[in-house]
Amino acid sequence: MTTTDSPPAPVAPVRRRRSSGDTERGxxxxxxxITTGAxxxxxxxxxxxxxxxxxxxxxxxxxxxxELAAAVPRYPDDTSFIAYVGPLVFGTxxxxxxxxxxxxxxxxxxxxxxSHYAPRRLAQILGYLVDLLAAIPSVVYGLWGVAVLAPMxxxxxxxxxxxFGWFPLFAGDVSPTARTLATVAVVLAVMILPxxxxxxxxxxxxxxxxxEEAALALGATRWEMVRTAVLPFGRSGVISAAxxxxxxALGETMAVLMILSPGFLYSFKILQxxxxxxxxxxxxxxxxEASGLAVNALIATGLALFVITLAVNMAARAIVAxxxxxxxxx
Amino acid sequence: MAQRIDVKDVNIYYGDFRAVEGVSMTVDPxxxxxxxxxxxxxxxxxxxxxxxxxxxxxGAYVEGKVELEGVDLxxxxxxxxxxxxxxxxxxQRPNPFPTxxxxxxxxxxxxxxxxxxxxxxxxxxxEASLRxxxxxxxxxxxxxRPGSGLSxxxxxxxxxxxAIAVKPQVVLMDExxxxxDPISTLAIEDLIQELKKDYTIxxxxxxxxxxxxxxxxxxxxxxAGTGKPGRLIEMNxxxxxxSSPAEKAxxxxxxxxxx
Numbered sequence: 001m002t003t004t005d006s007p008p009a010p011v012a013p014v015r016r017r018r019s020s021g022d023t024e025r026g027x028x029x030x031x032x033x034i035t036t037g038a039x040x041x042x043x044x045x046x047x048x049x050x051x052x053x054x055x056x057x058x059x060x061x062x063x064x065x066x067e068l069a070a071a072v073p074r075y076p077d078d079t080s081f082i083a084y085v086g087p088l089v090f091g092t093x094x095x096x097x098x099x100x101x102x103x104x105x106x107x108x109x110x111x112x113x114x115s116h117y118a119p120r121r122l123a124q125i126l127g128y129l130v131d132l133l134a135a136i137p138s139v140v141y142g143l144w145g146v147a148v149l150a151p152m153x154x155x156x157x158x159x160x161x162x163x164f165g166w167f168p169l170f171a172g173d174v175s176p177t178a179r180t181l182a183t184v185a186v187v188l189a190v191m192i193l194p195x196x197x198x199x200x201x202x203x204x205x206x207x208x209x210x211x212e213e214a215a216l217a218l219g220a221t222r223w224e225m226v227r228t229a230v231l232p233f234g235r236s237g238v239i240s241a242a243x244x245x246x247x248x249a250l251g252e253t254m255a256v257l258m259i260l261s262p263g264f265l266y267s268f269k270i271l272q273x274x275x276x277x278x279x280x281x282x283x284x285x286x287x288x289e290a291s292g293l294a295v296n297a298l299i300a301t302g303l304a305l306f307v308i309t310l311a312v313n314m315a316a317r318a319i320v321a322x323x324x325x326x327x328x329x330x
Numbered sequence: 331m332a333q334r335i336d337v338k339d340v341n342i343y344y345g346d347f348r349a350v351e352g353v354s355m356t357v358d359p360x361x362x363x364x365x366x367x368x369x370x371x372x373x374x375x376x377x378x379x380x381x382x383x384x385x386x387x388x389g390a391y392v393e394g395k396v397e398l399e400g401v402d403l404x405x406x407x408x409x410x411x412x413x414x415x416x417x418x419x420x421x422q423r424p425n426p427f428p429t430x431x432x433x434x435x436x437x438x439x440x441x442x443x444x445x446x447x448x449x450x451x452x453x454x455x456x457e458a459s460l461r462x463x464x465x466x467x468x469x470x471x472x473x474x475r476p477g478s479g480l481s482x483x484x485x486x487x488x489x490x491x492x493a494i495a496v497k498p499q500v501v502l503m504d505e506x507x508x509x510x511d512p513i514s515t516l517a518i519e520d521l522i523q524e525l526k527k528d529y530t531i532x533x534x535x536x537x538x539x540x541x542x543x544x545x546x547x548x549x550x551x552x553x554a555g556t557g558k559p560g561r562l563i564e565m566n567x568x569x570x571x572x573s574s575p576a577e578k579a580x581x582x583x584x585x586x587x588x589x
Contacts, residue, residue, distance in 0.1 A: 120388075210425040214489070216386055218439035218496065219415030228438060232429035 050306065057300035063293060071293035073286065074264065084297070085304050087264045091276030092305065095181055095256065096249035098270070099188035104242050107193050111200035116226060127201065134194035142258030145187040150178040150259065157182055157271045172269035179261045181270040184278075187255050192245035199244060203237030204230055236320040243316035250309055253280040279305040332359040332530045333399045333499040335380060340394035341559075342375055342384060349375050351559040353394075355549060357500075362522060362531040364541035364568065367551035368583070372560025373534050374422075374504050376551070380532065381417035381502055382410040398499065415443060417500040418493035423509050424485030426477030426492070433473040435488055436460060439496035455495055463491035464521050483514020490521065494529070501525060503533040507540065519544050538584055542572050550580045 069075045114123045161174045211229040256278050263274035279301045335357040342350040350372035357363045365373040378384040379392050396403045403413050426435045436456045460466040465487040507515040522544050535541050541548050549565040564577045575581045
């Protein structure tokens with residue numbers, strides 16, 4: 001009996017790690033480089049913009065209050081740089097959030113009507129019309145806002161001020177021309193309506209038939225079916241859509257510039273003139289006249305806008321990811 | 331809690347296409363009735379007319395009478411929503427609401443019915459329904475987890491629990507085991523035997539052994555050819571259908587000569 005005490009030596013597994021690139025030939029490899037390059041280009045662009053903003057904003061952020069006050073028009077006396085950017089950030093956020101609040105419910109209503117209520121022919125026509133809204137240039141929206149919408153809304157704002165003046169948003173002296181943040185918010189809402197509607201509609205249309213039928217078979221009415229199957233499924237998509245809209249509202253320049261009578265206050269009075277200003281409109285308004293340190297100051301406000309937009313997008317992603325396991329994606 | 335269904339001369343259409351024609355039958359209360367037949371013969375379509383789910387598809391409609399205890403479900407003043415609350419349905423693929431927890435899935439139908447239900451009643455109903463679907467012991471510790479995290483067989487039993495939580499008269503099952511493994515299938519078949527004590531059950535199945543195992547009566551559907559409407563060929567006690575059917579086509583089908 002030959003004793004072999006030791007167990008048979010484990011055969012070392014043959015390592016056959018081949019990187020995926022090894023199996024690629026010809027155009028497949030080329031295509032890989034093209035797609036990788038396209039992906040890298042996005043990162044490079046983003047980095048370049050961020051770098052530009054930071055470098056050019058730096059002189060303004062480090063300059064003394066006196067220097068800034070001397071160089072920058074409309075720079076408030078004896079204030080820090082933060083106090084200078086603050087009201088602009090406030091005005092930008094206020095306009096965009098108001099626009100979002102106005103647009104999202106309407107957009108969801110249109111999207112649901114197109115996806116689940118309208119007859120097919122009407123749904124198609126409506127879809128086209130909504131997309132057409134997105135094709136109108138913002139300068140046209142600006143003209144329309146000043147020439148048509150502002151006079152039309154003026155009595156509405158007066159009425160709101162008279163009856164709901166106790167509410168901070170509607171307080172103050174109503175501007176007779178209605179070239180105020182309230183009118184801007186309405187125009188912005190119309191401008192972001194198409195993108196929110198289009199994305200929401202696509203999401204609602206993708207609701208699995210299985211879930212819709214599950215709700216119907218339980219005895220759901222059409223609205224109950226929408227509530228139990230469609231809306232929960234579309235939730236993250238609608239949030240993404242709203243954030244896309246918010247992004248556009250934050251950056252909108254021309255329409256705001258043409259409509260708004262600007263001011264530089266932390267003011268909630270959206271019916272009063274000369275209260276708020278948005279960053280984008282401020283830059284567009286003052287850039288042609290600016291030189292030296294004033295340019296750096298404008299770019300610094302641009303950097304603030306960039307940071308806000310980035311934060312909004314990250315927040316949106318966080319919201320969408322939070323309830324992932326309930327999302328229906330599995 | 332179980333009622334009979336009388337179907338009188340029903341024709342079923344998808345737009346201009348007549349999918350099923352001339353079906354008349356009686357479904358007995360507290361029994362299991364199986365529909366068998368080759369693919370495309372209209373058995374699922376016919377099943378969906380029994381709770382007015384067929385008309386959900388654009389352009390689809392039904393002619394004829396479907397009576398639940400003598401009341402025509404397609405009568406003028408009958409609300410399809412009310413019909414579906416009375417006649418529950420379980421689908422081919424398990425479809426729990428993915429955004430809801432297991433508990434909320436069971437309660438989904440009850441909440442739709444606009445009934446205010448107290449917390450303790452809700453807990454009791456959840457337990458009773460899940461016990462009724464033989465699922466309680468497997469999920470009682472994770473009622474707040476999403477329903478989509480369960481296995482396929484468990485999801486299907488969750489759907490059955492959801493269907494019986496609203497206390498329907500009839501439960502329709504459209505190939506409930508076709509997406510499941512044999513063990514889960516067995517669990518569902520056992521469950522069907524228990525459910526028939528309280529409910530009228532109608533089940534569509536492609537699996538003839540399953541029809542033979544679970545049903546009391548069997549209806550055989552067939553089509554003459556592609557594009558022709560499906561017809562009810564023969565309906566009888568399951569034992570008779572599988573041993574000595576009256577029609578040649580039925581015999582050919584159940585003996586595996588075609589289909």
